[in-house]
Amino acid sequence: MTRQEFIQLLAPIAVKLRLEGSSIYPSVRIAQAILETGGKVNAWNNLVGYKVGNGQTTPYWHGDRVSAKTWEVVNGTRYDNVPGDFRAYRNIEDSFRDQDLLFQFSRYTSVRQAKSSEEQTRALQNSGYATDPAYTSKLNTLIQTYQLKQYDQEVARMLEELRKQIEGLQNQVNALEKQLSFDAVPGWAKAAVDAAVASGLIDTPNGGSYDFYRLLTVLHRKGII
Known part of the structure; x- marks a missing residue:
């Protein structure tokens, strides 16, 4: 799978979830998946590096897990081949939805409240989502390199179109109500x-x-x- 194919696979899911109320910008979601996986869909569909943690199941994660090695930065020192248990999902969308549940915790308030992709990438690092000190800059570079903000803009366009449709329907309702009312008793x-x-x-x-x-x-x- 090429990098562009990977992006095209994830973009519709990222856009859909954002439209449904996800706090994560599509650009950030796709960049994070590229960074966490190298642009490849792993067999366990966990594209966000979400570890098992306390093991509490959710509507999107039912306890399946895989053991894999990763690297971590502790007190400024990088350690390679660190074993870890990662959540395994039925599909990619479940992994993103499960991550959205994680971001509901108060620790990630700044992530949810971010007003731009740049602000959100900083918030992800500041909240401790990853130990890599260059996490923010790497995400921003991926967003810029692959022009991922186009998907944020797609969401904005779709929401604006929806707003106009709702406004048009409300105008029709108001007009009908006016037609059905009388200024004087008939x-x-x-x-x-x-x-x-x-x-x-x-x-x-x-x-x-x-x-x-x-x-x-x-x-x-x-x-x-």
């Missing part, structure tokens, strides 16, 4: 409205909707008011 409902006012049932007869006047008329014809 003639066919006047007797019913007079009866409702006289009985104390209503005190503001004007400006009602079609359904309002229709209900009063039905009640009047049935002798209820």
Whole structure:
């Protein structure tokens, strides 16, 4: 799999999750996957370097794990071939969704609140997600090299289009409501409205909707008011 094929595989998932409310920018998510895996999908579908941790299962991780060697930086010293247990997933999307659950912890508040991909990459390192002191710069380099911000922009465009659609629908609703309301009592409902006012049932007869006047008329014809 080429690097571009890897990106094209992940981009739709990253965009989808962002649209669904994930706090992680697609550019950051893809860059992190490249950095953690070298741009290859491992057999256990864990593209984010998520270790087993306390072993608490989630809706997206059911306890499966693999042992693999990695490297860590401790007190400025790099140690190679460090054994670790990593979560294994049924598919890539589950690994990303499970990571989103991790980012709900208070430790990652700054990650969730980031207003840009650059701010988010800094927050990931500052929150201790990785021990590599160059983690932020490596992520930013990957984002720039592969123009990954285009996927953040795609999300922004889609959200703007959705906002416009919602606004258009609301305008239609407002127009329909205006059509169904009356500034004055319609003639066919006047007797019913007079009866409702006289009985104390209503005190503001004007400006009602079609359904309002229709209900009063039905009640009047049935002798209820």
